[in-house]
Amino acid sequence: MRCAMRLIVLLCLCFTVLLVAACGNGGGSSGASAVPDGPADPGDDPDDGGSADGGADDSHLDDRDDIVLRDSFETDLWYADWGLNAAPQNTEIVSDGTSFSGNGHLRVAVPAGGHYGTSFGYDFADMGVDEPDEVYFRYAIRLGPTWTTEGGGGGKLPGFGGTYGVAGWGGRPSDGSNGWSARGLFGPPEEGGASGDTRVGFYCYHADMTGDYGANWYWSGGALGAQGVMRRGQWYQVEVYVRNNTPGVNDGILRAWVDGIQVYEKADVRFRDIDTLHVERVWFDIYYGGTWTAPADMYIDFDAVAIAWEYIGPSR
Numbered sequence: 001m002r003c004a005m006r007l008i009v010l011l012c013l014c015f016t017v018l019l020v021a022a023c024g025n026g027g028g029s030s031g032a033s034a035v036p037d038g039p040a041d042p043g044d045d046p047d048d049g050g051s052a053d054g055g056a057d058d059s060h061l062d063d064r065d066d067i068v069l070r071d072s073f074e075t076d077l078w079y080a081d082w083g084l085n086a087a088p089q090n091t092e093i094v095s096d097g098t099s100f101s102g103n104g105h106l107r108v109a110v111p112a113g114g115h116y117g118t119s120f121g122y123d124f125a126d127m128g129v130d131e132p133d134e135v136y137f138r139y140a141i142r143l144g145p146t147w148t149t150e151g152g153g154g155g156k157l158p159g160f161g162g163t164y165g166v167a168g169w170g171g172r173p174s175d176g177s178n179g180w181s182a183r184g185l186f187g188p189p190e191e192g193g194a195s196g197d198t199r200v201g202f203y204c205y206h207a208d209m210t211g212d213y214g215a216n217w218y219w220s221g222g223a224l225g226a227q228g229v230m231r232r233g234q235w236y237q238v239e240v241y242v243r244n245n246t247p248g249v250n251d252g253i254l255r256a257w258v259d260g261i262q263v264y265e266k267a268d269v270r271f272r273d274i275d276t277l278h279v280e281r282v283w284f285d286i287y288y289g290g291t292w293t294a295p296a297d298m299y300i301d302f303d304a305v306a307i308a309w310e311y312i313g314p315s316r
């Protein structure tokens, strides 16, 4: 009888311990998830690498020690890796089975009648990384089904900035001492403007510019064809490269590749006359205009971003 009582007491104790442990776990997981802050560790993004549902595989980048950032937009908290505390305007993670890599991508909406888009960046100094003078930036891009430049509209796509909040964008011309930028550019095709076909290139504020606005340097070849256009609904993997010029010398470089094929090079750019201007940021700027606005509700999808000190190359 005493044995039986001891067993019952022991069982009760065990049950109590299990109950307390279960409650403890429940309490922990029901709290708000902490948003990690601080600079991202290069090559330390658990979202990336390995075989991906979307078919694109970046595992060949896993062993590289020059990768500054990889983002495959697999989580709603993607923006923390960019040093942000909240998702930028008009962005959302979409998981609809059509991602370029994995099962998530970033959708940037451009509402009818508006200019934005979105604007955020990977600001090297803010992320604890010395501002470079050359950098590679790769992203996958897909124009949405209602995307159009009909009527002549164009605007900005992701690229590089060294504006320092002073000059080199937005009608604030560069003079070599104040700032520069080389964002992406989109514009209407030479023919078939209603088709959604969209020319792409660099939109560059540089020290040799005349007037108040940047130069349009369009790309062509490779997957863009002779007309240099992207089509709706198709993923393209863009990689852009900038090398700042020797101060005062026309030896700065801009290059672009689409799906691993080079589609642009310019090697005589003068971004700066002083050595205190560097690559301040990788600038994720989606802006319709100019002065014109989006003629319809539109969006662009992005995925498989990488920033690195050496050529990245396409996903496999």
Ligand SMILES: [Ca+2]
Residues within 6 Å of the ligand: 054, 072, 073, 074, 099, 100, 101, 102, 103, 104, 105, 303, 304
């Ligand atoms: Ca993805």
